[in-house]
Amino acid sequence: MTIQHPKYTDDRLETYLQRIEYPRAAPIERDGSWVQQVRGGVKTDPLHTLAHLQRCHLAAIPWGNSGLHYSQSHTISLDPDSLYEKMVERRLDGYCMETSGLFFVVLRSLGYRVYATGGRVSHAAASSGGVDDGLYLPLGHMILIVIIDGEKYMVDVGFGNNGATAPIPLREGATATCIAPSEMQLVRDSLAEFMDKDQKVWIYQTRNNAESNWVPSICFAEAEFLPQDFGVMNFSASQTRTSWFTQVFVCIxxxxxxxxxxxxxxxxxxxxxxxxxxxxxxxxxxxxxxEEDRIEALAKYFDMHLRDSEIRGIRGLASELK
Incomplete structure (x- = not known):
């Protein structure tokens, strides 16, 4: 049996690098290409190149759920070609499994050893008050694990507010700047609802500044998830009536x-x-x-330009501005 791991062609990677405005080294060697330069960085300094790709991706491709509000189908596809068309060619947004799914295939195509795993969002991150009760929502988030020189790094481009802005090594207490003055870290602990307290997971935490308390945002294990796993998670997040993604439009x-x-x-x-x-x-x-104000603001601040049929798709929904 042949297992297919989708990759993007070099032409598509060139367009992606242009989309995220990844800096092009000058001059490009004769008969060279932008993609070859980045692949060279993957070989010589993979962590630096990964961090730069992550920053550029976050700054270019918005995290959002327009596909559930500004569309005729109100559905989300995780097909790699669909993700590329939506976020690279159409220059639209995507929520976690879309934008991280795109980044996943890009990293694999550039030569990284990478896999995806599923995470749970904390009640503290999901609630407006940010109160930490130690509990988590069902599996509904995609996290990438990149392996460099035998060490694993958490990479996330799909969490929106307070999301990770750089690769974080899977080490107890690994701390880094998120968006100054806020910080982010990883700790390893059991969950309040676990019966077996010997089971530990990674918990991604943030705090507003050095004087603030750490607040958990996401927990995840290191087990690899398959595309069919994310298919189930995507259906729940995008189609369940109780999912906030179906009720509120957001873009970051x-x-x-x-x-x-x-x-x-x-x-x-x-x-x-x-x-x-x-x-x-x-x-x-x-x-x-x-709605006219919002459509203009999406173009002005997020460089998102919706088609007329997509704009009409929000009519009658709870998220429509009236």
Missing amino acids: RMILDQSGTEVIGQYMMVDKEVKRRVRGQTEVLQVLHS
Whole structure:
């Protein structure tokens, strides 16, 4: 039996690198290509190249769920070709299993040893109050595990607000800057609902600054998930009536500094407001009063341009602005 692991062609990777505005080294060697340059970085400095790819991806491709609101089908496809068409060619957003699914195939195509696993989002991250009760939602999040020189790294481009902005080694207490002054870390612990307390999982935590308490966002194990596993998770997240993804439209895009080496903030469209948060300071850029306002704001702040049929798709939904 031949197992197929989808990859993108070099032509598609070139277009992807252009989409995320990955810096092109100059001059390109004769008969060389942009993709070959990046593959060279994967061989000589894989962690640095991975971190740069992650930052550029986060800043270019918004995390959002427009496909469940601004479409005629209100469904999400995880097919690699569909993901590429939507987020690279159409320049639209994607929620976790879409944008991480795209990044997964890109990394594999560039030569990384990578696999995907499933995670649970904490009640603290899912609730508006951020209260940590130690509990988690059902499996519904995709996390990538990249193996470099025998060490595993958590890579996530699909969590939106407070998501990881750099690869984090799977080490107890591994800490890094998220979006300054906020920090992120990994700890290994059991869950409150586990009967067997000897079972440990990785818990991704964040805090607003060095004086704040750590708040859990996601927990995950290291077991590899298969495409059919994410198919079940995707159906639940995108079609279940109780899923907030089907009820609220949201869109978030990261902001890089001028050098492109640090994530310094994010644009956020939630409910009727567009906000910009930079280094912990938040300002409201626009209050949305109608669907026309929101469509214009999506183009202005997120470079998302919807078709007329997609715009009509939100009519009658609870998420429609009236």
